[in-house]
């Protein structure tokens with residue numbers, strides 16, 4: 001009996017010594033909640049997980065803090081100063097994404113969002129240049145966005161001012177913008193393959209913030225063989241990849257080398273141009289993953305921002321009215337307008353910025369990984385640490401905003417009502433890995449928003465005072481499901 005008691009005592013002592021040694025070896029790391037064996041410090045996050053948990057932790061531990069997810073070190077940079085110091089001034093240390101088992105399974109380190117090193121550099125550069133070629137000007141993608149915005153308005157008009165659920169029509173429109181960009185054509189909303197594509201994208205994005213994701217990353221060797229929601233996600237990824245591959249094959253058969261029209265055309269041309277380059281990463285596997293990335297990164301984000309826009313307009317009729325007045329005064333009844341017009345609409349522009357600030361749609365963005373030991377603001381960030389720049393904390397930091405907790409377009413206007421560009425406005429991220437689709441997203445938000453507000457006044461359904469502004473906690477944060485009345489402005493007295 002006493003042998004067993006001695007063994008247990010020795011084991012406990014060894015565990016304590018190991019724990020203390022670990023604490024000592026981490027003494028130069030940023031502070032954070034106490035770390036326990038196996039669970040790390042997630043005990044501090046999980047019980048009251050919400051969108052502002054990271055801001056609360058920063059209040060307790062400072063602007064750079066650590067969270068241990070099991071044995072995995074996660075460093076969070078909170079507030080503008082820490083985010084700029086790390087992501088912009090020391091950008092070269094934080095340009096990689098972690099290759100977790102789940103990310104590896106869905107992207108195989110290809111494409112843009114989850115690749116690293118030479119592959120990422122080539123794909124990203126190509127992506128940026130090609131989006132610029134496709135995006136700008138009346139003939140390019142801007143024209144397609146305008147077409148989608150008109151179709152969306154037609155769908156809203158069919159409800160004749162009665163309550164409607166806008167989520168499906170908005171997600172369809174935004175998904176079709178990415179279809180036009182990558183494939184060169186849109187899909188009919190009844191097309192079964194299109195519906196499957198849209199649903200597959202939602203499945204993947206929703207899975208990212210679930211317990212099963214955590215479980216998969218912790219026990220990949222086991223989870224690979226077990227049934228569960230991760231299997232559905234892998235099937236959704238396979239569906240999107242085969243969708244992309246079918247489109248690539250069609251383009252190979254009919255493409256125009258002289259006048260490339262869409263992302264696939266440009267990419268196939270690039271494969272041909274770099275055939276003799278042994279270091280080229282331009283190939284069909286990377287192309288297929290780039291297409292996947294454009295859909296995954298560019299649909300839920302933009303669609304949910306637009307949905308929040310409608311909620312906020314219905315809940316703030318005074319602000320909605322001011323936007324409509326500015327649009328009427330500046331654009332008049334001219335049918336067509338372009339993104340260039342956004343300079344003439346400072347109030348509308350401030351409102352769109354404020355929507356993106358006040359209803360920031362990412363829970364914690366896309367993680368990065370530290371590539372070398374580096375000292376940031378007095379703390380050691382070790383090589384291999386997973387890093388989260390908390391952009392949401394910047395968008396709510398009291399010292400940068402007139403009323404951080406209130407929806408207030410004045411956050412982007414000076415006393416004369418002129419639009420003010422703010423360095424702290426970082427919904428698209430910062431540094432070398434910031435959003436590739438920022439310009440496209442801005443064009444989409446402006447054209448959809450301006451078109452909708454020009455045509456309709458948005459109101460909560462009769463008997464509802466305000467549409468709920470409570471978020472649903474997901475990777476891309478939607479509003480609660482809601483109905484809204486899009487009242488045609490021609491009906492207004």
Ligand code: HEM
Nearest residue numbers: 112113294297298301302428429430433434435436437441
């Ligand atoms: C309102 C809309 C959008 C928001 C708020 C948004 C936000 C973001 C954020 C925060 C990141 C991570 C940046 C970082 O790690 O610092 C990101 C990455 C990315 N976004 Fe967006 N995004 C939007 C729309 C789009 C669109 C329309 C596209 C393209 C079609 C796009 C493509 C990408 C890509 C490819 C990346 C990965 C970049 C890389 O790893 O190099 N995004 N986005």
